[in-house]
Amino acid sequence: MKGFRITPPRIIALSYFGIALLGALLLELPFARHVPVSFTDSFFTSASALYVTGLSTVTTSTTWTPFGDAIIALLIQVGGAGITFVTTSFYLLMGRKISLGARMLIAEDRNFGVHGVVRLMKAILTFSFAFEGAAALLFLLYFRFVYHYTWARAIGISVFHSISAFNNAGFDLWGNSLESFTNDPFVLILTSLLIIFGGLGFIVLVELYNFRRTRILSLHTRIVLRVTAFLLVIGTIFILLFESYASMRGLSWPDKILNAWFMSVTTRTAGFDSVSVGKMKEITWFIFIILMFIGASPGSTGGGIKTTTFYTLIKTALSTARGSTEIVVGERSIPQEQGQRSLVIFLLAIAVITGCTMIDAALEPGIRLMRIVFEEVSAFGTVGLTTGITGIVNTPVKWVLIFTMYVGRIGILTLLISLVQRGQSKVKRIPERILIG
Amino acid sequence: MKGFRITPPRIIALSYFGIALLGALLLELPFARHVPVSFTDSFFTSASALYVTGLSTVTTSTTWTPFGDAIIALLIQVGGAGITFVTTSFYLLMGRKISLGARMLIAEDRNFGVHGVVRLMKAILTFSFAFEGAAALLFLLYFRFVYHYTWARAIGISVFHSISAFNNAGFDLWGNSLESFTNDPFVLILTSLLIIFGGLGFIVLVELYNFRRTRILSLHTRIVLRVTAFLLVIGTIFILLFESYASMRGLSWPDKILNAWFMSVTTRTAGFDSVSVGKMKEITWFIFIILMFIGASPGSTGGGIKTTTFYTLIKTALSTARGSTEIVVGERSIPQEQGQRSLVIFLLAIAVITGCTMIDAALEPGIRLMRIVFEEVSAFGTVGLTTGITGIVNTPVKWVLIFTMYVGRIGILTLLISLVQRGQSKVKRIPERILIG
Ligand SMILES: [K+]
Ligand SMILES: [K+]
Incomplete structure (x- = not known):
């Protein structure tokens, strides 16, 4: 491979693939599963865990042994906090390089300079285990003494669920996500807090x-x-x-509000559900699609184009309409090049989802297009909600979904940079205006 | 209205509304219509003609008298060539101002400087009447001697159809668009040529x-x-x-190719159909949605985000991925600020379509969401294709569609500029980087 250099984006792109493959091989081990599982389904599960998505072609609770569950939990932890560390360091180092060049004042760089990367890693580990540990303890006591689970089951479920929730993975060991806890404020609220804190990003937590x-x-x-x-x-x-x-008509008003809140939290990347998405209205799916697309915050365990990208998009559009190149936020401004970056991320996200949806629709003509769009956005946003088609799509579509989850977690711009990065050309071109839209 | 200034974007925004209203009042005249028509339907028809869309809540052929048809043809001509003149001049003047400021070399400005606006108007009129006149003559002879229409009907239909096709309006006097001409290469090919030339834009034609x-x-x-x-x-x-x-299975292979070609041409903004869209597969709808969204070229009678915007989007994304700020096209480059502009147009188009679709879906919960998305994109791209719901949606949805057509024709960025333009702020903000996607 002539001129192939190892760059940080390439390391990320390759390790996301390699670890998923390793996970799939481990899940193929006879003592990891109760029943035979195709390689596609093993890889799908491993990828879904590593990319903290939570889509599943098989039912987690009945397919995998406790060893298999532990592999999944480990993949989630690596894919959540672990890879978050890599990308956050990358962000900060990249940000520093650019900002020094442009001699800009960067507040967060003062907290996390090059030597601060070690401190960041410590912070990520500390916060992860603090949140997960505290929540696991509360869940353990709750499931043991309120639901009377055996100690073994209570411990397993508490640890697994806390990891899955804080890392916004959305895997569950109940077999029907949180649909048995529709009337349980303790489980839904504690889970929603784990999801929210996990989705803010470690820089914000610090x-x-x-x-x-x-x-x-x-x-x-x-x-x-x-x-x-x-x-x-x-x-x-x-x-x-x-x-x-509609889907919540059987609930009391406090429970309606509780479940609406929980679904609002979980849609923006965790992917648990307390009310079945398949039974909801198309317009609600549409709202979910928008929320899943936006997703959580950068440097977090969540997916989507990210909250800050969404915010910058709106601000950039407004400043362009105002004929200004400055993206004003209060008494500060966001660098113009970040405005452009957010727009490109938006464009690429739409392009990936559109392309993959088209391939899926061609491969599965029997499935309603809106369900496929929902599934693809869910995969891209590493959310894991589904209208119920994950288990029934054919093998090629499963691989398209794996690809979408991969792109969604790695970040589409990072992936593209890892593929095409070649630096600025030396030749100076003659600028020529064209007519635009 | 304190500080309200008359700016070119505001003139465009207001005249697009005012002329549509005038047209609606004319169509309400008793001798313009065979049957009573609600004001909403009159306004919808007038707007659809002026914004060269072609969506219809009533059947053109049975609702309007020859006088009504003439009003519609006039609205199409004003909305097509007429307003194209205004916006093209605006583009060129704006382009000149910016380019002089940036001391850039602009090839097309040499052809159309400030004094060239009169020449542009002449060119637009000449090209419009040349294309429309030649086509009308051919259609006239064809319909008279091959289909044996009466002279009166042959003249009326030929003129109306030529205007409707060249201006990419998509209105028809047959009542089923071009579905009776599935096997007629003459009508489909001549119509497709009119559409293509109309959609290239007058600068390209010149x-x-x-x-x-x-x-x-x-x-x-x-x-x-x-x-x-x-x-x-x-x-x-x-x-x-x-x-x-599927929908074309009854056709011979030459006719399949002919109709696929025709639908490919018409989808990118004209909105005639030779095969009923309602009978096509969802995946084909999806492809149509993409093509309608892209649309025709700037300064033409067509809609959508425009071919050049689409091209610039891809180039800008690739150059961002390459870590470059230069948008290279062969030996030239597109100014960076045009790259940003194309991204903002893309974003705003998605935002408008998403917002309007959500409102429609809430107002018409009984209609499948994919049909609503199709209808909204069709309105935004001023295409006029439909899966068959235009005539059955309720009044509020009709007004949302009118709004979408309006925004689609005027250009979303132009509209936004007319609303928020306030010029650059004098206060210098401290730039601060954030983390993006
Ligand atoms: K998830
Ligand atoms: K049209």
């Missing part, structure tokens, strides 16, 4: 943790918090609006 | 016309021709692939 001392929140953190709160509330309202008298 | 003398094609024209050819061929192939043995 800043929040230090806030009492520093009294400083970076622009990044302020945007993440604002957009997250907005999306959670608006999602809850829309779900209440369209499903109160 | 350059092509002058090519024998100048031997120069601008970058704009080269991109338009290349993308148009690509989309026409790829569209034909996909339609053949998915519909040969």
Whole structure:
């Protein structure tokens, strides 16, 4: 391979694939599974766990042994906190390089410079185990003493569920996600808190943790918090609006609000469900598609184009309409090149989802297109919600979905950079305007 | 209205509305219609004609008198060539201003400077009447002597159809679009040529016309021709692939190719159909949605985000992935600010279609979401194809569709600029990087 260099994006792209393959081989071991599983289904499960998606072609609870479950939990942990560390370091180092070049003032760089990467890793490990450990303990006591699970089952489920929730993976050991807990505020609220904190991103968690001392929140953190709160509330309202008298008509009003809240939280990347998505209305699917597409925050365990990208998109569009090149946020501005980057991410996300949907639709003409679109967005956003088709699609479609999850988790721009990066050309071209839209 | 200034975008935005209203009032006249028509339907028809869309809540042939038909043809002519003149001049003047400021070399500005606007108007009128006149004459002879229409009917239909096709309007006087001409290569090919030339944009037509003398094609024209050819061929192939043995299974192979070609041409903004869209597969609808979304070329009678925008999007994404800020096309480059503009147009188009689809879906829960998406994209791209729901949606949805056609024709960025333009702020903000996707 002439001129092939090992670059950080290429390391990420290759390791995401290699670890998924390793996981699939481990899941193929006889003592990892109760029943024979095709290689496609093993790889799908491994990839879905590593890319913290949670889509499943087989039922986790009945297919895998406790050893298999442990492999899945490990893949989730590696794919969540582990790879998050790699990408967050990458972000920060890249950001530093660019910013030094442009001599810009970068608040978060002061917290995480090059030597701060080790501190970041420590922070990620600390936060992960603190959140997961505390939640697992609470769940353990709750499932043992309220639901009277055996100790073994209570421990297994508590640990697995805490890891799956904090890493926004969405795998469950109940076989029907959280649909048995529709009337259980404890499980739904604790799970939703794990999901939200996991989805904020470690930089935000560190800043929040230090806030009492520093009294400083970076622009990044302020945007993440604002957009997250907005999306959670608006999602809850829309779900209440369209499903109160449909899929949730049997519930009391407190439970309607609880489940609308939970679905609003989980849609933006965790992928558990407390009410079956397959029974919801098409317009609710449409709202879910939008929320799944936006997803969680950068440097977190969640997917989608990310909250900050979504925010920057809107700001960039407005500043372009105003005839300005400055993307103003309060008394700060976001660098123009980040505005352009957010637009390109948006474009590429739409392109990937559109392309994969078309291939799937050609391969599975019997499945309604809206279900395929939903499934593809769910895979891209590493969400894991489904209208119920994951288990019935044919093998080629399963591989397309694996590809979508891969692209969704790795970040489409990172992938593209790893493929085409060649640096700036030396030849100076003559600029010529064309007419645009 | 404090500080309200009359700016070119505002003039366009207001006149698009005012003329549609005038047309609706004229269509309400008793001698314009055979049957009573609600104001909503009159306005819908007037707007659909002025915005050269061709969606219809009533059947044109049975609802309107020859006077009504004449009003519609006039609205099409004003909305096609007329408003094209306004926007093209606007493009050129705007382009000149920016380019002088940036001291860039702009090939097309040399052809159409400020004093060239009069020449542009002449060119638009000349080309319109040349194409429409020649085609009308051919159609007249054909319908008179092959189909044995009466002279009156042959003249009326030939003129109306030529205007409707060249301006990419898609209105017809047959009542079932061109579905009676599935086996008629003359009608389908002549119509497709009118549509293609109308969709290239007048600047391209002028350059092509002058090519024998100048031997120069601008970058704009080269991109338009290349993308148009690509989309026409790829569209034909996909339609053949998915519909040969479905909606077109009754046709001979030459007719299959003819109709696939015609549908590929018409989908990118004209909106006639020779094979009923309602009978096609969902995957074909999906392909149509993509083609309708892209649409025709700037400064033409067609809609969509435009061929050049589509091309610039791809080039900008690739150059971003390459870590370059230069958008290279052969030995030229497209200004970076045009790359950003194309991305913003893409974003806004998706936002408008998504928003309007959601409102429609909430207002008409009984209609399948995919049909609503199709209808909204068709309205936005001023295409006029439908899966068959235009006539059955309720009044509020009709107004949403009118809004979408309006936004689609005026150009979403132009509209936004007319609303928020306030110029650059004087305060200098501190730039602060955030983490993006
Ligand atoms: K997930
Ligand atoms: K049209």
